[in-house]
Each structure stands twice: as C-alpha cells, then as structure tokens.
Amino acid sequence: MVLTFFGVIFNLVGILLVMRYGIGFQAQKPGMPEPRPPQNDEEQAILENIRRAGQFGIVILVLGAFLQILGIFYS
Numbered sequence: 001m002v003l004t005f006f007g008v009i010f011n012l013v014g015i016l017l018v019m020r021y022g023i024g025f026q027a028q029k030p031g032m033p034e035p036r037p038p039q040n041d042e043e044q045a046i047l048e049n050i051r052r053a054g055q056f057g058i059v060i061l062v063l064g065a066f067l068q069i070l071g072i073f074y075s
Contacts, residue, residue: 001071001075002071003067003068003070003071003074003075004067004068004071004072004075005071006064006067007064007065007066007067007068007069007070007071008064008068009064010060010061010063010064010067011060011061011064011065011068012064013057013060013064014057014058014059014060014061014062014063014064015057015061016057017053017054017056017057017060018054018057018058018061020053020057021050021051021053021054021057022050022054023054023055023058
C-alpha cells in the first residue's frame with residue numbers, strides 16, 4: 001500500500017516535470033525550420049537545465065511505475 005502511494009506521487013511529480021519541461025530532445029519535423037542554436041553560455045546553460053529537468057521527469061515516471069508494480073506484488 002505504501003509503495004503504491006509513493007508510486008502515484010512519483011508519477012504525478014514526473015508528469016508535471018515532463019509537461020513543464022518537455023521530453024528533452026527536439027524531433028525535426030518535415031517543413032519546420034532548424035532550431036536556433038544558443039547565442040551565449042548563459043542561454044546554453046538554461047537549455048541544458050531544461051533538458052535535464054525533462055529527463056529527470058521521465059526517470060521519476062518510470063520509478064513511480066516500478067514502485068506501483070512492487071506495491072501490487074507486496075500488498
């Protein structure tokens with residue numbers, strides 16, 4: 001029961017991070033212009049932090065799902 005609860009909490013946090021910061025990679029679609037490269041080091045650091053936050057959200061989602069599965073088996 002406790003594992004399932006924490007799994008749901010992790011999933012909620014993970015989905016919020018992914019929805020806020022994205023998945024962490026840019027998919028090039030046909031007909032779309034090339035993404036603009038960062039202009040300076042500060043902008044590069046901001047983009048890197050956004051990418052990391054999105055990836056962290058995905059990791060938290062996977063961990064939450066794993067905790068929910070464990071909660072089912074150990075309840």
